[in-house]
Every structure is written in structure tokens, then in C-alpha cells.
Amino acid sequence: MINGTTIALIPLLPLASFLLLGLFGRKYLSSMAGWIGTLSLLFSAIISLATAGTYFFVSGKVNGVYQPVTVLQHTWLAFAPGVSIDMGLLLDPVSMMMIVIVSFVSLMVHIYSLGYMKGEERFATYYAFLSLFTFSMLGLVLSCNLFQIYMFWELVGVSSFLLIGYYFDRPSAVAAAKKAFIVTRFADLGFLVGILILAFGAHTLDFKTLVERLTTPSPELRSMISSSFLGLSALTWGLLLVFMGGAGKSAMFPLHVWLPDAMEGPTPVSALIHAATMVVAGVYLVARLFPVFAISCPGALHVVAYVGVFSSLFAAIIACTQTDIKRVLAYSTMSQIGYMMFALGVSGYGGEHGLGFTASMFHLFTHAMFKALLFLGAGSVIHYVHSNEMKDMGGLRKYMPVTHLTFLVACLAIAGVPPFSGFFSKEEILTAAYQHNFTIYVIALFTAGLTSFYMFRLYFSVFWSKEFEPHHESSDVHHGEAPWTMKLPLLILGLLAMGAGFVPFGNFVSSDGNTLHSEFHLALAIPPVLIGLFGIALAYIMYNRQNDLPEKTASLFARLYKGAYHKFYIDEIYLFVTKKIVFNLIGGPSAWVDKNIIDGAVNLSADLTDDTSILIRGWQSGKMQQYALWFFAGVIGMVAVFVCLWH
Amino acid sequence: MSEVPLTHILFLSTALFFTGAYGFLTRRNMITMLMAAELMLNSVNINFIAFNKYLFGSKLDGVFFTLFLIAIAAAEAAVAIAIIINIYRQYQSIDIDDADSLKY
Numbered sequence: 001m002i003n004g005t006t007i008a009l010i011p012l013l014p015l016a017s018f019l020l021l022g023l024f025g026r027k028y029l030s031s032m033a034g035w036i037g038t039l040s041l042l043f044s045a046i047i048s049l050a051t052a053g054t055y056f057f058v059s060g061k062v063n064g065v066y067q068p069v070t071v072l073q074h075t076w077l078a079f080a081p082g083v084s085i086d087m088g089l090l091l092d093p094v095s096m097m098m099i100v101i102v103s104f105v106s107l108m109v110h111i112y113s114l115g116y117m118k119g120e121e122r123f124a125t126y127y128a129f130l131s132l133f134t135f136s137m138l139g140l141v142l143s144c145n146l147f148q149i150y151m152f153w154e155l156v157g158v159s160s161f162l163l164i165g166y167y168f169d170r171p172s173a174v175a176a177a178k179k180a181f182i183v184t185r186f187a188d189l190g191f192l193v194g195i196l197i198l199a200f201g202a203h204t205l206d207f208k209t210l211v212e213r214l215t216t217p218s219p220e221l222r223s224m225i226s227s228s229f230l231g232l233s234a235l236t237w238g239l240l241l242v243f244m245g246g247a248g249k250s251a252m253f254p255l256h257v258w259l260p261d262a263m264e265g266p267t268p269v270s271a272l273i274h275a276a277t278m279v280v281a282g283v284y285l286v287a288r289l290f291p292v293f294a295i296s297c298p299g300a301l302h303v304v305a306y307v308g309v310f311s312s313l314f315a316a317i318i319a320c321t322q323t324d325i326k327r328v329l330a331y332s333t334m335s336q337i338g339y340m341m342f343a344l345g346v347s348g349y350g351g352e353h354g355l356g357f358t359a360s361m362f363h364l365f366t367h368a369m370f371k372a373l374l375f376l377g378a379g380s381v382i383h384y385v386h387s388n389e390m391k392d393m394g395g396l397r398k399y400m401p402v403t404h405l406t407f408l409v410a411c412l413a414i415a416g417v418p419p420f421s422g423f424f425s426k427e428e429i430l431t432a433a434y435q436h437n438f439t440i441y442v443i444a445l446f447t448a449g450l451t452s453f454y455m456f457r458l459y460f461s462v463f464w465s466k467e468f469e470p471h472h473e474s475s476d477v478h479h480g481e482a483p484w485t486m487k488l489p490l491l492i493l494g495l496l497a498m499g500a501g502f503v504p505f506g507n508f509v510s511s512d513g514n515t516l517h518s519e520f521h522l523a524l525a526i527p528p529v530l531i532g533l534f535g536i537a538l539a540y541i542m543y544n545r546q547n548d549l550p551e552k553t554a555s556l557f558a559r560l561y562k563g564a565y566h567k568f569y570i571d572e573i574y575l576f577v578t579k580k581i582v583f584n585l586i587g588g589p590s591a592w593v594d595k596n597i598i599d600g601a602v603n604l605s606a607d608l609t610d611d612t613s614i615l616i617r618g619w620q621s622g623k624m625q626q627y628a629l630w631f632f633a634g635v636i637g638m639v640a641v642f643v644c645l646w647h
Numbered sequence: 648m649s650e651v652p653l654t655h656i657l658f659l660s661t662a663l664f665f666t667g668a669y670g671f672l673t674r675r676n677m678i679t680m681l682m683a684a685e686l687m688l689n690s691v692n693i694n695f696i697a698f699n700k701y702l703f704g705s706k707l708d709g710v711f712f713t714l715f716l717i718a719i720a721a722a723e724a725a726v727a728i729a730i731i732i733n734i735y736r737q738y739q740s741i742d743i744d745d746a747d748s749l750k751y
Binding site: 624 | 668671672673675680743744746747748749
């Protein structure tokens with residue numbers, strides 16, 4: 001067993017790198033900053049792999065079941081005997097899988113950024129932020145209690161804010177960073193209330209104890225179910241509010257509005273934070289509390305399922321119409337996270353019923369690989385073309401062979417074509433959906449078709465379509481495809497996106513820790529593959545060569561197309577609600593009360609004091625003897641009064 | 648030789664007190680004002696001694712009070728002169744009317 005201190009190094013190494021680069025980076029270390037960050041991540045990734053390996057193969061199983069283990073539990077804030085906030089590291093299959101994904105993808109992004117961000121003025125700051133994010137994310141997945149996870153949850157929010165706003169001289173980036181922060185903060189408000197409800201009900205913050213108390217018939221569970229508010233029990237409220245926090249981070253409808261805008265950040269950041277790791281934090285959170293959802297409160301789980309499947313379809317439709325390469329990928333991320341969410345939603349607890357849980361985690365795993373690859377590939381294209389717009393691209397396959405091939409692998413993986421990794425995880429999700437909820441299955445199947453259509457629309461428009469004509473001075477052929485630091489992560493991730501599907505995932509991660517033997521249902525595997533291939537074929541017909549088919553199709557579904565192109569006006573609705581309703585109906589009157597009543601009272605007292613002092617300041621003549629005279633007069637007056645009264 | 652009656656002594660102390668008060672109110676020189684204040688204090692001292700001697704001949708309370716007052720007057724003179732020296736450094740004058748920075 002690897003000891004706790006070593007495991008603690010996994011998040012602490014990036015923290016050390018953040019402190020070093022943040023404090024001294026710009027002045028002293030600007031040339032080495034990238035290597036410092038990358039090296040610390042390399043060690044962190046190695047320790048993560050070793051820890052996960054030891055856990056999965058040596059020490060994790062007790063009687064054939066993976067047990068959660070808490071190491072390094074340390075009482076941090078003790079309020080009263082029995083009431084304290086602890087810090088600790090929780091090892092279980094899900095957290096082990098997550099540290100491997102996070103540290104590995106982060107390592108890839110660190111290496112990639114060495115080439116991509118070269119020559120940036122704030123290079124060291126960039127790496128400092130990247131390290132801060134990695135620290136927070138690793139801390140988040142290793143958290144052993146709700147409060148600790150909340151702290152790291154906010155830390156990833158902050159580092160995401162900092163990285164989206166990295167190009168702070170662009171107003172759009174600043175607006176996007178603010179939007180991301182405000183929307184996720186709003187969701188976190190729900191999360192915090194949810195934490196308080198759950199912790200109050202279960203009398204603990206610790207995950208292991210909380211799950212144990214809320215899944216067995218204990219007095220805590222009974223009291224949480226019996227107390228109700230607005231027709232829902234306290235437990236349902238707690239879980240739904242926690243899910244609200246998760247939905248905000250994971251960009252589920254209707255809290256998804258920040259994710260497409262977050263693409264204003266540097267592309268490697270989008271790959272790391274807004275594709276592979278941070279946005280799956282919501283899925284991770286639901287998975288963390290999954291036994292409570294599944295055993296004690298199936299109603300809340302239904303909400304998860306429907307929100308997930310709706311977001312998935314909704315985002316896929318929008319992705320078909322977007323023209324910015326990163327925005328297509330952003331909506332595709334939202335759609336895939338929707339997949340993970342509804343997979344959790346349709347899952348039951350334990351044994352065969354837990355297929356959805358395993359499938360969701362499996363998809364999280366494969367998605368991290370191929371979506372990071374897609375973003376890094378897109379970054380490479382943007383690096384070459386100096387534009388985000390798909391119309392500026394096309395015919396790039398000859399100029400960027402490595403990017404082209406790896407991008408193709410990632411597209412095939414996300415489209416679910418066998419034997420690429422996405423096929424396996426998607427097939428498991430669809431099987432789970434088919435077994436539990438036929439409506440969700442049909443929507444998911446349709447979404448799978450849309451997914452392969454929009455991914456290959458992207459692929460064909462970028463790499464085929466027309467001959468590439470560099471229109472920008474610096475996008476001349478002279479600087480080549482990309483430096484090796486950018487190609488290497490692409491190749492590694494490409495290999496993983498191809499092969500990750502062959503991991504027997506059910507052996508490692510399942511809802512109850514037992515091994516899950518998922519059977520391969522040929523009949524259920526055929527429809528998604530067929531619909532995926534159909535989507536690819538459609539994209540091939542429409543986008544392989546430049547033609548007027550896309551316009552014709554768009555005019556055929558004119559209304560739908562226009563709506564989807566404008567992202568179904570969700571941003572406008574939010575603006576309407578906030579500006580017109582909240583600002584005018586609540587903000588306006590509050591401002592009036594503040595200005596006229598609160599400020600008025602304060603000003604009144606100040607004015608009164610002022611007036612009175614003007615009135616009496618003449619008394620302060622500054623003439624000492626005048627004061628003395630008044631003093632004597634006063635004494636004599638008092639004596640006179642005294643004498644009069646006593647006689 | 649007949650004894651001096653109490654009233655004579657009270658006349659003396661009252662005269663001394665009002666001399667002091669007059670001086671305090673009319674002089675502009677701070678040292679003179681301090682001296683005037685000392686006069687008022689001493690008139691109080693005379694009162695204490697006189698009342699002690701004529702009304703409570705067997706006790707010593709008035710004498711002790713007087714001793715305390717002399718000690719306090721000495722301390723007060725030290726503080727007052729320190730203040731006056733500082734005022735002099737600030738305004739190059741010990742005229743009370745020149746020290747008027749703190750009026751509105």
C-alpha cells in the first residue's frame with residue numbers, strides 16, 4: 001500500500017509549482033516556467049498511476065469488493081466534540097480513476113502548451129494558473145467529505161475564471177470569464193444549501209458515513225424522509241440542490257450558458273478544463289453520492305436522467321449549426337456530459353442494475369481522452385490557421401497530417417464507430433438506457449446520430465471541403481504543422497482514444513464495488529453504430545466538397561436552424577430575465593430604498609450634526625480667557641442656584 | 648494679644664482668590680496666568696488651614712489636604728510650564744491669544 005503522505009503529494013506537487021511560478025515566475029523563471037509545471041505534473045501523474053495501480057490490483061479489494069479507504073484524515077476545524085470539518089483523502093475506484101485522468105490529461109496539456117503558448121508574455125502566469133487548476137481538481141476528486149469537496153469546487157471555479165480570462169485585454173474574454181464565474185456561483189449556491197441540508201440531516205459531512213447513514217434504515221434517514229418542504233422530502237431537496245451545483249459545473253441545461261463562452265480561453269485550457277476534467281465534476285459529484293440517489297431517492301435520480309438526456313439532445317442540435325470550431329466542440333462536450341448524466345440517472349444500485357453507473361464512468365474516462373484530443377487538435381488547427389471560424393479552414397489534411405489523423409481517430413471515437421473507445425462506452429450507456437427507460441433510449445440514439453453528423457461536419461469542413469489558401473500573413477506554410485511538443489500529446493491521446501475502449505471497465509468501477517460483467521449485446525450494439533455511420537455518410541455528402549446542400553437543408557428547416565444557430569435564445573432569455581425582470585423589479589426598488597431611505601437616514605444624521613455644529617462653532621473662539629470666564633460664570637451660577645434652592 | 652478672628656482670614660483668602668481670578672482672566676501672558684492660578688490654589692490652602700485651626704482644632708485633616716494641594720500644584724506647574732514651552736516653540740510667543748489654531 002502506498003502511504004498517505006505520498007498520495008498527498010499528488011495534489012501538493014502542482015500546488016508547489018503554482019506557488020513557485022505564481023510568486024517568482026514572471027521575474028526569475030519565465031523561460032523555465034513551462035518545464036517546472038510539466039515536471040511537477042509528470043511526477044504527480046506517475047504517483048497517481050502507481051497509487052491507482054496499487055489500489056486496483058493490490059490493496060483495494062477486501063473479499064473481492066472494492067472498499068473505500070480514507071487516508072490521512074485530519075481534523076481541521078473542530079467546532080464541538082463530534083462536530084468538525086476534516087481534511088482527508090478518499091480512495092475508491094471512482095476517485096482512483098479520476099486522479100489518473102486528471103493528472104494524465106493535465107500532463108498532456110502541460111506538454112502541449114509548451115509549444116502552443118510559446119512566446120506569450122504571461123507564459124509563467126499561464127503555467128501557474130494551470131498548476132493551480134490541477135491542484136484544485138486533484139484535491140476535488142480526492143476529497144473525503146462534502147465540505148472539502150466544496151472548497152476545491154470553488155477553487156476549480158476560480159482557476160477556470162482566471163484561465164478563461166487569460167487574455168484579459170479582450171473584452172469578450174473578460175465577459176466570458178465573468179459569465180462562467182457568475183453562472184457557476186449561482187449553481188454553487190444551490191450546492192451549498194444542499195450540503196447544509198444533507199449534513200444537517202445525516203449529522204456528518206464525511207462521504208463514507210453519510211452514504212452509510214442515508215442508505216440504510218437509520219434514524220437520520222427516517223427523519224430526512226419524513227420532514228418535507230413544498231411537497232418534497234428534505235432528502236430530495238438536499239440531493240436536488242447538490243445536483244444543481246453539479247449541473248452548473250457540468251453545463252447541464254439550463255445552466256449551460258457559460259460553457260460555449262468559456263472557449264475564449266486558450267485552447268489547451270478548453271481541452272483540460274472545459275472538456276476533460278472540470279466539467280465532469282458534476283458527474284463525479286452525482287457518482288460520489290450515487291448510492292444515496294439510487295437507494296433512498298429514485299425521484300431525484302429521475303431528474304438527473306431527464307436533465308441529462310435533454311441537455312444531450314439540446315446541445316447536439318445546436319452543435320450542428322455552429323461555425324466556430326471550438327463552439328462546436330463545446331456543445332459536443334455538453335452533449336456528452338448529458339450522456340454521462342442520464343447514464344447515472346437510469347442506473348440502479350448494485351449488480352446488473354448498476355450498468356449505467358459503470359457505463360457513465362466508462363464514458364467519462366473515454367470522453368476525457370478523445371475530447372481532450374479533439375480540443376488539442378483544434379488548437380493545432382487554430383495555431384496554423386489563426387482563426388476559429390470553420391469557413392477559414394478546409395483542405396488542411398495535406399498540411400497537417402498528424403493533426404488530421406489524430407482528429408479523425410477522435411471523431412470516430414466520439415461517433416461510436418467500433419473498435420474506437422467511444423463505441424464501447426456509448427454502447428454500454430445505450431444498453432443501460434434500453435433496459436430502464438425506452439424514451440431516453442430513443443432520444444439518446446437520435447443524439448448519437450446527431451453527434452456523428454456534427455463531428456464529421458466539422459472534420460470534413462476543416463480537413464477536406466476545399467483547397468486550403470492561407471489568407472493570413474503569418475499562417476504561411478513556413479512555420480510547419482506544429483512543434484513536437486504539440487504533436488506528441490496528440491499522438492499519445494490518439495493511441496489512447498483508439499485503445500481505451502478495451503479496458504475491462506466493469507472489473508474496476510461499479511456502483512457497489514463488485515465486479516460487473518457487462519455482456520455484449522450485439523443486437524443493441526448495431527443500431528447506434530448504424531445511426532452513427534448514417535450521420536457520417538450524411539456529413540460526407542454535405543461537406544466533403546463545397547456545394548449548396550448545407551444551405552438547402554438549412555432553408556428546409558429554416559426555423560429550427562435559425563433557433564439552433566442562435567442557441568435557442570437561451571442567452572437572450574437570461575438577459576431578459578436578469579435585466580428586465582430582476583434588475584427592474586427587484587434591483588430598481590432596492591436601489592431606490594438604498595439611495596433614498598438607507599442613505600437618506602445616514603445623510604440626515606450627518607446633515608443634522610453639520611447644521612448644529614455650524615450653529616455652535618462660534619463658541620469655540622479659541623480665546624482661552626473667554627472660556628475661563630464662562631467657567632467662572634458657570635460656577636457662580638451653579639452656586640447661586642444651589643444657595644437659592646437650599647434656602 | 649487677642650486672637651485673629653476667623654473672618655479676617657476668610658477675607659484674606661477671598662481677596663487672594665479674586666486677585667487670582669482677575670489675573671487669570673485679564674493677563675495675556677501665560678506665565679502670569681499660571682501664577683494667577685497658583686494664587687487661587689493658595690487661597691484655598693489658607694481656607695483649609697483656617698477652618699482646621701478654628702473649627703476642628705484637635706484634627707489634622709485640613710493640614711494634610713494642604714500638603715496634598717501643594718504637591719499637586721507643583722506637579723501642575725511642571726506640566727503647565729512644559730506646555731508653555733512647547734507653545735512657545737510652535738508660535739514663538741507665549742501670548743495666549745496667539746495660540747488659536749484649534750478654533751474652528
